[in-house]
Amino acid sequence: MPKTLFDKIWERHVVDAEPGKPALLYIDLHLVHEVTSPQAFEGLRLAGRRVRRPDLTFAVVDHNVPTTDRSLPIADPIAAEQIRTLEKNCQEFGIRLWNLHDAEQGIVHVIGPELGLTLPGKTIVCGDSHTSTHGAFGALAFGIGTSEVEHVLATGCLPQNKPRTTEVRLVGRRQRGVSAKDVILALIAKYGTDFATGTVIEYRGEAIRDMSMEERMTICNMSIEAGARAGLIAPDETTFNYIRGRRFAPRGEAWDAALRDWRELYTDPGASFDQSVELDVSSLAPQVTWGTNPGMGTDVTGVVPSPEDFEDESRRRAVERALEYMDLKPGTPITSIQIDRVFIGSCTNSRIEDLRAAARIVKGHKVAPHVKAMVVPGSGLVKRQAEKEGLDVIFKEAGFEWREAGCSMCLGMNPDILQPGERCASTSNRNFEGRQGRGGRTHLVGPEMAAAAAVAGHFVDVRNWL
Numbered sequence: 001m002p003k004t005l006f007d008k009i010w011e012r013h014v015v016d017a018e019p020g021k022p023a024l025l026y027i028d029l030h031l032v033h034e035v036t037s038p039q040a041f042e043g044l045r046l047a048g049r050r051v052r053r054p055d056l057t058f059a060v061v062d063h064n065v066p067t068t069d070r071s072l073p074i075a076d077p078i079a080a081e082q083i084r085t086l087e088k089n090c091q092e093f094g095i096r097l098w099n100l101h102d103a104e105q106g107i108v109h110v111i112g113p114e115l116g117l118t119l120p121g122k123t124i125v126c127g128d129s130h131t132s133t134h135g136a137f138g139a140l141a142f143g144i145g146t147s148e149v150e151h152v153l154a155t156g157c158l159p160q161n162k163p164r165t166t167e168v169r170l171v172g173r174r175q176r177g178v179s180a181k182d183v184i185l186a187l188i189a190k191y192g193t194d195f196a197t198g199t200v201i202e203y204r205g206e207a208i209r210d211m212s213m214e215e216r217m218t219i220c221n222m223s224i225e226a227g228a229r230a231g232l233i234a235p236d237e238t239t240f241n242y243i244r245g246r247r248f249a250p251r252g253e254a255w256d257a258a259l260r261d262w263r264e265l266y267t268d269p270g271a272s273f274d275q276s277v278e279l280d281v282s283s284l285a286p287q288v289t290w291g292t293n294p295g296m297g298t299d300v301t302g303v304v305p306s307p308e309d310f311e312d313e314s315r316r317r318a319v320e321r322a323l324e325y326m327d328l329k330p331g332t333p334i335t336s337i338q339i340d341r342v343f344i345g346s347c348t349n350s351r352i353e354d355l356r357a358a359a360r361i362v363k364g365h366k367v368a369p370h371v372k373a374m375v376v377p378g379s380g381l382v383k384r385q386a387e388k389e390g391l392d393v394i395f396k397e398a399g400f401e402w403r404e405a406g407c408s409m410c411l412g413m414n415p416d417i418l419q420p421g422e423r424c425a426s427t428s429n430r431n432f433e434g435r436q437g438r439g440g441r442t443h444l445v446g447p448e449m450a451a452a453a454a455v456a457g458h459f460v461d462v463r464n465w466l
Ligand SMILES: CC(C)[C@H](C(=O)O)[C@@H](O)C(=O)O
Pocket: 035, 036, 063, 127, 128, 129, 130, 143, 411
């Protein structure tokens, strides 16, 4: 029987399956961060257990680390405590940790791929919803809760009900100035934040084949915003070229064997999905969200919608409430929305290609006088690479702040937050009320749009800037 890519990875990892019960899945890679791990380690300690596979477990601090001068003590006592706790736990349980001062520290979903830990065919878990990012490599990667973190630490396995599947066909070729972020935002705007609920998405089609690994990660990253458990993309030459030579990637004969194996990881012709949707990317414009969930977005050439545009009563009320929170009037052209802040960063858009794309727009310009803008590289390695290419100079000369790696203003868990009422063009993935700080207003955009908005002081059709 023809199988989907998901079926193949799933079947390779089932350790035990009884009818009517969740399957027990073998986990190949467990990534750990400071926020969702303290209770899990505490649980182990109380039960007198060790970590079963410290060699498959890797930890990093990212969510609440300061992105300013790290020689200073950490001001927030909760953050300081969580960072110290992860340090202690990793020491006690023998886990490799990338700590605040390590050159390779960064956002967990940026460093996994970068270090060659994320590989095709693996099962990857982390106590973090955006673990879906790693699916770009053809790995089955999903977020888990803290009690599951404990379970995986203790056993190296995880009970899971087999999810259903969604096929997302991305057809056509993007226009210049339309980023992978625009594609995923447009997909969610079209089908809603729940069209893939509980399923594993496989992204397919020529628009995916055309994308770089970093673009594919942006797509898989936001699978969660469509309700999915995970996003998958079959590995191909683009994938293999990205992985080859990375720090933890297989080498020599092991590399050849891995390649032979990875080439089996695709959906067989005739295999079926539980549901299927399609998006033609050739007619897409750059996207901007106007509301308080990632599906409330539209073309930059469009206008803020009116609640009246929606037939469904609960939808109408949600839009009404969103517009109130966002302080936006129906009919307002997106390009006339003025912004106060710009955040280029997060596990969605903080890799080197994102920074290059943003720098190309910014070069030779200045940040608008009323705008505060910052770039937060996804990892220490991204930062160093950007500095080697002189991107930091371009950003700094334009008036951007150039920060240390971390989650930063993606979520209000560290000092980088919006003030109440501030409006931000952000390359992150969530625009919920208060996500970037209480009362803050988030517009999700791609890196080029964020860069152009910083310069213009409002949204612009970035296609005209290229
Ligand atoms: C802190 C963590 C549990 C959370 C997540 O799981 O997604 C965070 O990364 C986020 O993006 O909101």
